[in-house]
Amino acid sequence: MIHRFNSSNYHSICDELASTDADLAAIIQTHGYPPFWSRPNTFETLVHIILEQQVSLASALSALNKLKERLQVLTPARLLLLTDEEMRACYVSRQKSGYLKYLAEALLSGQLNLTELEDMPDDQVRAKLVALKGIGNWTADVYLMFVLQHPDVFPIGDLAAVNAMKRVKKLPAETTKEQLLEIAANWQPYRTIATMLLWHFYLSAPREKRAAI
Known part of the structure; x- marks a missing residue:
């Protein structure tokens, strides 16, 4: 349990x-x-955490809001339609743009299932997440703490x-x-x-x- x-x-x-x-x-x-502090277990939340890597919380939030403004609803399929130029216009760096698209593809292909993570222990959640390009231990830690409420x-x-x-x-x-x-x-x-x-x-x-x- x-x-x-x-x-x-x-x-x-x-x-x-x-x-x-x-x-x-x-x-x-x-x-x-x-x-x-808590966040829902959604694609948008993981996008937000990736955007927060090595930048201020304020700049990550403004990039997230720009993406939501452009897409209306932030889903993996919609994000994959954005060009690199459109991602840059949303304050997303080329590197993070690659990370977000990789995450979107992993969710669409079934390589990653966020609901399944809810019943896994810390080490299994971490292994699933860090297997994805652009997700390291810090991102996995924040996800475990804020989203899954692991104590x-x-x-x-x-x-x-x-x-x-x-x-x-x-x-x-x-x-x-x-x-x-x-x-x-x-x-x-x-x-x-x-x-x-x-x-x-x-x-x-x-x-x-x-x-x-």
Whole structure:
């Protein structure tokens, strides 16, 4: 059976983490609970996550909105009708245009079935996703966390989460990934929710401080 968190148990899991980690407790005390971030299990959501790779959330969202404006409904078949020039006009780079078309083809051919992923454990979901061109561990992590609500994922490739963790835990900048993963292991089996607390801290920090995180 696949374990998930949901809007009903979200705050109680935050409280459980706070009871064993004073730094996470301080985030809740200062900034309140993090939003319950979730996204539907759709082609549009995966397109959005791919667009978010290595760019600001705002620029990814404006590219997504441009695609939706042009296509009316963002489906794999409709996206494949766009030329490279039309994709560029929607602020989608040539590289990401290739990734999105590959994803659309995988869904249309049946190579990937999003509904089937809902009943798979983390490692199987990750294997299915990273087998696709343009999808790496970060994209798979975000999908597991936001879409499938799997509770125990720590996205070591996410700069905001990693930098917030270093600041919250007062760690030196040169702290290694291995050391960060070791600290995150203390949050099992709720590393996803701990990460959401870290993101909440990061997004709640004043803009000038955030730049220094």
